[in-house]
Amino acid sequence: MIDLKRLSEPEYRSGMQRKGASADLIGQVAALNDQRHSAQLELERLRAESNTVSKAIGKASPEERPAKIEAAAVVKTALASAEQSYGALADELKALALQLPVPAHESVPDGGEDEGTVVATVGGTPDAPPMDHADFGRHLGWVDTELGADVSGSRFAYLFGGAVQLEFALVQWALAKLMAREFIPVVPPVLVREQMMIDAGFFPTDEHQVYGIGSDDLYLVGTAEAPLAGVHRGQRLTAEDLPFRYCGFSSCFRREAGTYGKDTRGIFRVHQFDKVEMFIWSNPETSWDEHELLLEIEREILDELELPYQVVNIAAGDLGGAAAKKYDCEVWLPSEGAYREVTSCSNYLDYSARRLDTRIKGESGSVFAHTLNGTAIPVARMLVFLMEHYQQADGTFTVPEVLRPFCGGIESIAPRK
């Protein structure tokens, strides 16, 4: 939810327009907000009157009461209609205001998809190995998508042997790295209520991407971001305690609706995968520093895994409603001859906290916290990149050096027999 009070600020409006919000809609929301405000004045005036009248009845003598009660009933009728019109206005305003995105930050480039700015490039663009990740995964006996399809359907896979070893090595390595940066590790629930999905900003916009457990009114999260957003929901935080940095490990479930025929090979895009996600609650003044910290960590992970990548400052038109700025880290995928997204990090400013009602107590009143999130390790996809970059000519897999301590020291893994 945007800050309606700032709707009159030109920079606020232009930041939204750069993300594709129409000036028309913005003006409509502003006008509706003014209407709502005058309706509020009228409503509160009537409520005050009604309260006064009712209190007087309590003090009145028994003989006086019948007449006073009758008079109060008249006020009640007027109040009811004022309440109805205010409620209608407020609902309409809310529905429209929810369509407005948080304004893009000034450092975000204009444009839409594919118009982001590459802000860093590390490593080269090596040629494709003999086998692409899908074939190599099968060759190693690590990934079985046929079995996954048989048991659960397309876009499901079994991981065996070395893939599992690598998964836990990646996770442990990342958690150690993050804990050293004062992130608190979390294993959150992966089934959450509808209200949590709404508050975290996934509903209604992404509802079609989410699996629902209809029998219990619960939803499988697509990312740990959803339950992590709930950690401080409705709380009043103390400025000195911030930032709170969390890293959640969870399975993630995505319906991947509308992606038929896209990324069908291997486990690049699957319905279920595990992920380590970073989430930060920050003071408003320092959230941009925290955003850079998230990027720094994501880059460090790729640097140490020695994967070639580029960092993209996503263009305004390609940002989601909640993000004021987003970096994507894209690793070179040799078999496709292209950079593909592996991690990303966003600063939501107060957009999400407003809905979550997480505030920071201050001297005069309180302010909304800022929230940020970023991917640390998307396991399945990371395995895809590793299987291409660490594939050897003899059909073996070389374990990335930083992961060896977490793999019992082995340097190489041969195909499973």
Place this chain on the structure above:
RNA sequence: GGAGAGGUGGCCGAGCCAGGUUGAAGGCGCUUCCCUGCUAAGGAAGUAACGGGGCAACUCGUUCGGGGGUUCGAAUCCCCCCCUCUCCGCCA
């Protein structure tokens, strides 16, 4: 899954059965001041959040788990939902 108890301000805890100066007693904590020759004890005052109006003093509204309802009036009565605790059952 069965049975019962309960959710009140930063915390504890009255009020609910008999609806009306109760936004809510009392206590703890916290803040300021007083006293005290010493980080104790005692005394006084203050101390919810959110939204609106006002330069301000201040004032109006909303909030007693959440949502509906009854009523002139609901923390108090009715309905639905959520959560916590206890006992039994089941179980990794």
